[in-house]
Amino acid sequence: MAAKMAGAVQVLKDDTVKRTPMxxxxxxxxxxxxxxxSNHFSVKLRGVDAVFYQYSVCIKSEDDKVVDSKGIGRKVIDKLLQTYCSELDGKDFAYDGEKCLFTVGPLPQNNFEFTVILEETSSRAAGGSPVHESPTQANKKRVKRSHLAKKFSVDISYAAKIPLQSVALALRGSESEHGQDVLRVLDVVLRQQQAKRGCLLVRQSFFSDDSRNLVDLTGGVSGCRGLHSSFRTTIGGLSLNMDVSTTMVVTPGPVIDFLVTNQNAKKMLKNLRVKAKHNNMEFKIIGLSDQPCSRQMFPMKVRNGNIEIKSVDITVQDYFKSKQVELTMPYLPCLDVGKPKRPNYLPIELCHMVSLQRYTKALSSQQRAMLVEKSRQKPQERMRVVTDAVKSNMYDDDPILSSCGIEIEKQLTRVDARVLSAPALVVGNSEDCIPNRGRWNYNNKRLFDPVKIERWAIVNFSARCDMSRISRELINCGRSKGIFIECPHSLVDEDSQSRRCSPVERVEKMFEKVKASLPGPPEFLLCLLPERKNCDIYGPWKKKNLHEMGIVTQCIAPSNKMNDQYFTNVLLKINAKLGGMxxxxxxxxxxxxxxxxxxxxxxxxxxxxxxxxxxxxxxxxxxxxxxxxxxxxxxxxxxxxxxxxxxxxxxxxxxxxxxxxxxxxxxxxxxxxxxxxxxxxxxxxxxxxxxxxxxxxxxxxxxxxxxxxxxxxxxxxxxxxxxxxxxxxxxxxxxxxxxxxxxxxxxxxxxxxxxxxxxxxxxxxxxxxxxxxxxxxxxxxxxxxxxxxxxxxxxxxxxxxxxxxxxxxxxxxxxxxxxxxxxxxxxxxxxxKFEEFADTSSGSVNSSSPPSIPELPRLHADVCSSMFFC
Structure with a gap:
C-alpha cells in the first residue's frame, strides 16, 4: 500500500501510513x-530577511484574575505601548487581542513585567454589567468608578522566532516550517489595524459602524456588510485576498423597536448590550423585570448628609420621576442589567441597542431569503468595492508592514483561465441535448427513462387548494415529458378538526384516511403542505413514509405560480425518486x-x-x-x-x-x-x-x-x-x-x-x-x-x-x-426533533459519561436504495 501511494505517504515507526496532500x-x-x-492583490516582499518575534502575553486585573476580553486586552496593550515606549525600544506591536503579540526584530529582553493603569473605563470595559441595589446607588458608584484608575499587570515573555524568509520558501513550493505562521502574523496586523478603527472583527472579516452597511432582515436582526482580508501564498506569489463579507448583527436603535419587531424578544435580549440615554452608560442585559416600571419596586436607601437614615421601597417610575425623567411607557417592563440576586432596573424606553453586536442564532427562512436578495452584488460593483477598500486602508502606511518591506498592489490580479465545453446530454428517444450557457430544458422533449405511475394518491394538509386541478395539470405535464400517470386513486383531505393536533398526530390521522381510501399501499403519494419552508408537518410526514411505510413521497406547497415549468421541476424529482432518469x-x-x-x-x-x-x-x-x-x-x-x-x-x-x-x-x-x-x-x-x-x-x-x-x-x-x-x-x-x-x-x-x-x-x-x-x-x-x-x-x-x-x-x-x-x-x-433530545440529555449534568447520540431511524427496505433525497 505504501508503494501504491508513493510520493504522498510517509511510513511511520508503527507501520501506519501518514499521507500528505499530493x-x-x-x-x-x-x-x-x-x-x-481575481480579487487577489499582489504583495511584494522587499525585506525577506526580516524576522518576526512572537511573545506570550498574560494580562491580569487587580484581583489577579486573567483578563480574557479582547476589548480590554487591546486597550491595555495600547496603553502599555504609550507608557513604556522607551523600555520597548519604540517597537510597534501586532497584537491578536488575546495571548500573542509580534514585533519585527526582538525586544530588548525576553521577559517583561509591566503595570498598566487605564482610566475612565466604562462598565463594559470593566468586565461586565454594574451590580447595585438601586439605580441611585448604581449611578453614584458608576460615575465614581468611571473616573477611577484600573490597574492591570502585564507579563510578556519570548515564545518563538518566525522568519519572513519562510513564506518566500513556501512561495517557491518548498516545505516551510513557519510559512503558515508568517501568514498568521500578517493577518494579525490587518486585524489590529481594523480593531483600532472600532470595527467588529469576525475571524478574518471586519465590519464598521456605518448604517449604510446594514440591511434590515426584520425581527430585530440586520445583515451587516463588511470586508474579508487574508494573505495567501499562490503560485504567482504572495497575495492579499480582499472580498465583501456579511455577518448578522442586532439592529441598532431603540430597544422598544427591537421588542415590537421580535416575537421571541425576552430570550433574545439576554446578554445583549444597551446604552442608556440618561447617562450614556453601557450595560449588559440579564433579563426583564417581572412587573412594569409603574409597579416594579426596589429598595432605595435615603440619606441625610453622610448619615444613613433608612431604606424605602420605591417604583422605578417614581425614582426616575424624582430625577426629572418622565416615562411615557411606564406599562412596559424594565431591563434588568444587574446580577441574578442583585437586580438593577432600567426603563426600556431609555435604552438603545449598542451597534455591531453579533447575532449568532439561526435565521428564519424568510430572513435568509431577504439576506440573499439584499446582499447580492453585481460583479462590477464587487470589483469596485474591494479595490476601493485596498486603496482606502492604506496598508503601505502600516509601520509593521512597511518595516518588513511589504507593499500591496492596488489593482486586481490578472489570471489566465480556460472555458471548458459543456458536456452533451441525452434525453428521451436517445436524442442529444446540448446545454447552452449551463442550461437546457425539456420543451418538446421527453425524459430519458420516464417511469409509469399507476397507484398513487394526493393528500392535502393545505386548507386552500384545488386538488383536482393540481392532479390534472401534473398528469398533462407528465405525459408531455413521457411519464404516464394514471388518475390518482384518491384525493384525501385533512379533517378540519385535525388541524388543531400536533404535527405527528396530524400525519397519523391522515394515514388512517389514506389506508381507508386505498385498496393497498400506493407506490407514490403527493403531499400538499400549507407552507413552503419550515413546515412542521414535513419531518413527521417524511419519517412516516420513508421509515415506516416505504412509500416514495413528494411534497409541494400550492401557490398561484404553478405553471408548466413548475410541474416540470416537480416531475423531475418524482421521476428520479421512483427510479427513472x-x-x-x-x-x-x-x-x-x-x-x-x-x-x-x-x-x-x-x-x-x-x-x-x-x-x-x-x-x-x-x-x-x-x-x-x-x-x-x-x-x-x-x-x-x-x-x-x-x-x-x-x-x-x-x-x-x-x-x-x-x-x-x-x-x-x-x-x-x-x-x-x-x-x-x-x-x-x-x-x-x-x-x-x-x-x-x-x-x-x-x-x-x-x-x-x-x-x-x-x-x-x-x-x-x-x-x-x-x-x-x-x-x-x-x-x-x-x-x-x-x-x-x-x-x-x-x-x-x-x-x-x-x-x-x-x-x-x-x-x-x-x-x-x-x-x-x-x-x-x-x-x-x-x-x-x-x-x-x-x-x-x-x-x-x-x-x-x-x-x-x-x-x-x-x-x-x-x-x-x-x-x-x-x-x-x-x-x-433534536431540540427535544438536547433538552432531555442536558438534565443529566452530574453524569460522568457524555449523553448518548440518538440514532436516526433507518430507511424502509422499499425506499432505502431510491434517490429519496431528490
Whole structure:
C-alpha cells in the first residue's frame, strides 16, 4: 500500500501510513483561453530577511484574575505601548487581542513585567454589567468608578522566532516550517489595524459602524456588510485576498423597536448590550423585570448628609420621576442589567441597542431569503468595492508592514483561465441535448427513462387548494415529458378538526384516511403542505413514509405560480425518486467516460451538516452518497448517520459491532454497488468531500480514508481499490471577474494557475451560470490521486458531475454527489426533533459519561436504495 501511494505517504515507526496532500502533477490545457481578474492583490516582499518575534502575553486585573476580553486586552496593550515606549525600544506591536503579540526584530529582553493603569473605563470595559441595589446607588458608584484608575499587570515573555524568509520558501513550493505562521502574523496586523478603527472583527472579516452597511432582515436582526482580508501564498506569489463579507448583527436603535419587531424578544435580549440615554452608560442585559416600571419596586436607601437614615421601597417610575425623567411607557417592563440576586432596573424606553453586536442564532427562512436578495452584488460593483477598500486602508502606511518591506498592489490580479465545453446530454428517444450557457430544458422533449405511475394518491394538509386541478395539470405535464400517470386513486383531505393536533398526530390521522381510501399501499403519494419552508408537518410526514411505510413521497406547497415549468421541476424529482432518469451524459450513455467507464468505479459524495448556530447540543448528521449501476455516474444511494455535535470528521464509515459485523456507512454503499454493478467490486473509488478546511485535510487522508479502507477489507479478500480524494470548498473568498463585461464568468470556467497553491494540486471551477449577483467558483483540492487522472480528464469529470443533478435543468456550482449528500442529511435530519433530545440529555449534568447520540431511524427496505433525497 505504501508503494501504491508513493510520493504522498510517509511510513511511520508503527507501520501506519501518514499521507500528505499530493503535489500538482501538471496543468490542464483543454478549453478556450480567457483572461480574467481575481480579487487577489499582489504583495511584494522587499525585506525577506526580516524576522518576526512572537511573545506570550498574560494580562491580569487587580484581583489577579486573567483578563480574557479582547476589548480590554487591546486597550491595555495600547496603553502599555504609550507608557513604556522607551523600555520597548519604540517597537510597534501586532497584537491578536488575546495571548500573542509580534514585533519585527526582538525586544530588548525576553521577559517583561509591566503595570498598566487605564482610566475612565466604562462598565463594559470593566468586565461586565454594574451590580447595585438601586439605580441611585448604581449611578453614584458608576460615575465614581468611571473616573477611577484600573490597574492591570502585564507579563510578556519570548515564545518563538518566525522568519519572513519562510513564506518566500513556501512561495517557491518548498516545505516551510513557519510559512503558515508568517501568514498568521500578517493577518494579525490587518486585524489590529481594523480593531483600532472600532470595527467588529469576525475571524478574518471586519465590519464598521456605518448604517449604510446594514440591511434590515426584520425581527430585530440586520445583515451587516463588511470586508474579508487574508494573505495567501499562490503560485504567482504572495497575495492579499480582499472580498465583501456579511455577518448578522442586532439592529441598532431603540430597544422598544427591537421588542415590537421580535416575537421571541425576552430570550433574545439576554446578554445583549444597551446604552442608556440618561447617562450614556453601557450595560449588559440579564433579563426583564417581572412587573412594569409603574409597579416594579426596589429598595432605595435615603440619606441625610453622610448619615444613613433608612431604606424605602420605591417604583422605578417614581425614582426616575424624582430625577426629572418622565416615562411615557411606564406599562412596559424594565431591563434588568444587574446580577441574578442583585437586580438593577432600567426603563426600556431609555435604552438603545449598542451597534455591531453579533447575532449568532439561526435565521428564519424568510430572513435568509431577504439576506440573499439584499446582499447580492453585481460583479462590477464587487470589483469596485474591494479595490476601493485596498486603496482606502492604506496598508503601505502600516509601520509593521512597511518595516518588513511589504507593499500591496492596488489593482486586481490578472489570471489566465480556460472555458471548458459543456458536456452533451441525452434525453428521451436517445436524442442529444446540448446545454447552452449551463442550461437546457425539456420543451418538446421527453425524459430519458420516464417511469409509469399507476397507484398513487394526493393528500392535502393545505386548507386552500384545488386538488383536482393540481392532479390534472401534473398528469398533462407528465405525459408531455413521457411519464404516464394514471388518475390518482384518491384525493384525501385533512379533517378540519385535525388541524388543531400536533404535527405527528396530524400525519397519523391522515394515514388512517389514506389506508381507508386505498385498496393497498400506493407506490407514490403527493403531499400538499400549507407552507413552503419550515413546515412542521414535513419531518413527521417524511419519517412516516420513508421509515415506516416505504412509500416514495413528494411534497409541494400550492401557490398561484404553478405553471408548466413548475410541474416540470416537480416531475423531475418524482421521476428520479421512483427510479427513472431524466437525462444522462452522452459519454455516459455511450460508455466513453475516460478512466471511469473502463474500470468499475465508485463515486462518493460526503458531507456533514451541523445544528443551528449557537446550538452545540444538537447532533451533527453525516451523509455519504455512492454511485450505483456502474458504468453509470448519474444514479446514487445515500447512507446517513448521526454523530457528536459539531464534529466534522465522519465517524461511522466503518462501525464494527460486538458480534464482529460492520454497521458502517461504507459497507452499505459497497454492497449496493456490488449488487447493482454486475457483481463487480469497485477497483477505483473517487471521493468528493465537502465542508472541510485546509487544517483538516490530513484527517480526511489519514482518518476517514483509513476507515473506508477498513470497511473494504472487512468485506473479504482482494486488492485494495485505487483512491482519488478531492475536497470541494465553497466557503472561500476568491472571486473571478471578466474585465470588460458586466456579466459573470461563463459556465465551465476553470483556473489552475496564478492564484492557486504554489505546491499542492488545486483548481477553481465555475461550472454554473450566474445570472444574479457574483458567481462563487468552487475550490477543488486534490489530496490524493492513485487512479492517475490527467489534469484535463479530472477537470472534465468534475464539470460533467455538475451536469448530472437530476433535480435541475442547469449546471450546478458543485458536483452532484456532494449536493445529494447535503440533501440527504437535511431531509433525514427532519425525522427527529433534536431540540427535544438536547433538552432531555442536558438534565443529566452530574453524569460522568457524555449523553448518548440518538440514532436516526433507518430507511424502509422499499425506499432505502431510491434517490429519496431528490
Amino acid at each position: 503535489a500538482r502533477p501538471s496543468n490542464g490545457r483543454e478549453g478556450k483561453p480567457i483572461r480574467l481578474l 431524466n437525462s444522462k451524459l452522452a459519454l455516459e450513455h455511450r460508455q466513453m467516460i475516460p478512466v471511469v467507464t473502463q474500470i468499475p468505479t465508485l463515486i462518493l459524495g460526503m458531507d456533514v451538516s451541523h445544528g443551528s448556530p449557537g446550538r452545540a447540543d444538537i447532533p451533527s448528521i453525516a451523509a455519504v452518497v455512492g454511485s450505483r449501476c456502474w458504468p453509470l455516474i448519474s444514479r446514487y444511494r445515500a447512507s446517513v448517520r448521526t454523530q457528536s455535535p459539531k464534529v466534522e470528521m465522519i465517524d461511522s464509515l466503518f462501525k464494527p459491532l460486538d458480534d464482529g459485523k460492520d454497521d458502517g456507512i461504507m459497507r452499505e454503499l459497497l454492497l449496493d454497488f456490488y449488487q447493482t454493478s454486475q457483481q463487480r467490486k469497485p477497483k477505483q473509488i473517487i471521493i468528493f468531500r465537502d465542508g472541510v478546511s485546509e487544517s483538516q485535510f490530513s484527517q480526511v487522508l489519514n482518518v476517514e480514508l483509513n476507515q473506508i479502507i477498513k470497511a473494504y477489507q472487512s468485506m473479504g479478500q482482494g486488492d485494495l481499490p485505487k483512491f482519488t480524494v478531492i475536497i470541494a470548498q465553497k466557503n472561500h473568498h476568491t472571486k473571478l471577474f471578466q474585465a470588460d463585461s458586466p456579466e459573470n464568468v461563463p459556465p465551465g470556467t476553470v483556473v489552475d494557475s496564478g492564484i492557486v497553491h504554489p505546491r499542492q494540486y488545486d483548481f477553481y471551477m465555475c461550472a454554473h451560470a450566474g445570472p444574479i449577483g457574483t458567481s462563487r467558483p468552487t475550490h477543488y483540492h486534490v489530496l490524493l490521486d492513485e487512479i492517475g487522472f490527467s489534469a484535463d480528464n479530472l477537470q472534465k469529470l468534475v464539470l460533467s458531475l455538475s451536469y448530472v443533478y437530476q433535480r435541475s435543468t442547469t449546471a450546478i456550482s458543485v458536483v452532484a454527489p456532494i449536493c445529494y449528500a447535503h440533501l440527504a442529511a437535511a431531509q433525514m435530519g427532519q425525522f427527529m
